[in-house]
Amino acid sequence: MTEPLSPLRSGRRDRIVALAQQAFVQSGFRAASMEGLAQAVGVSKATLYSYFPDKDAVFAAVADHVAARLIGAVEAALAEGIGTARQRVTAALTDKHRLVHDLVRQSPHAAELFAAKTRLRSDQFGATDRVIEAALANVLGQVAGNPQELAALLLSASQGIANAAQDFQTAEDRIAQLCMLVPDDNAG
Numbered sequence: 001m002t003e004p005l006s007p008l009r010s011g012r013r014d015r016i017v018a019l020a021q022q023a024f025v026q027s028g029f030r031a032a033s034m035e036g037l038a039q040a041v042g043v044s045k046a047t048l049y050s051y052f053p054d055k056d057a058v059f060a061a062v063a064d065h066v067a068a069r070l071i072g073a074v075e076a077a078l079a080e081g082i083g084t085a086r087q088r089v090t091a092a093l094t095d096k097h098r099l100v101h102d103l104v105r106q107s108p109h110a111a112e113l114f115a116a117k118t119r120l121r122s123d124q125f126g127a128t129d130r131v132i133e134a135a136l137a138n139v140l141g142q143v144a145g146n147p148q149e150l151a152a153l154l155l156s157a158s159q160g161i162a163n164a165a166q167d168f169q170t171a172e173d174r175i176a177q178l179c180m181l182v183p184d185d186n187a188g
Helices: 007-027 032-041 045-051 055-078 085-105 110-141 147-164 168-182
Strands: none
Touching: 007 032, 007 045, 007 085, 032 045, 032 055, 055 085, 055 110, 085 110, 085 147, 085 168, 110 147, 110 168, 147 168
16 A cells, blocks of 8 residues: 655645646647656656656546546536536536546547546546446436436436537537436426
8 A cells, every 4th residue: 555645745746647637638648758748747757757657657647537527527516406407417417528528529639548548547437437327316316216227328328429429519419408318306
């Protein structure tokens, strides 16, 4: 087990991860090197190696950060008191896919980044999807007979919509249509 980072090192690691994310989006996974990442982040190669053993580990940390942001976006949209169950689920799925669109899909290296994510962090994103699905099911339990099944359907279908859409507006419109499957509880 690794020792927890000091607040100073933790803050520096967070900054490295945020800037490395930008570097991966701009140059792609294959073109990124530890030397290039260190330069993009503004640290020496030795400093970067003191946090991460290799490029895969940097990318994994970036992917974990994105996964946490996805969960946060979904949970914020599903918060009680901000609309009907349908509105909250629509917002949650839209916000999730907007984040992915803004962070990755707009990159000319999107396919390469998704492939690296699948190779390096498939388990993490599977766990992220299960957390999101459970959060959706929790809200859907208020209005749907089989909330787990509906949550799984909505999450999978929204992923297919996001993958197929040529632009985010199309994805957003189709996700809204998909969410018409959610019974309207007239709350909010």
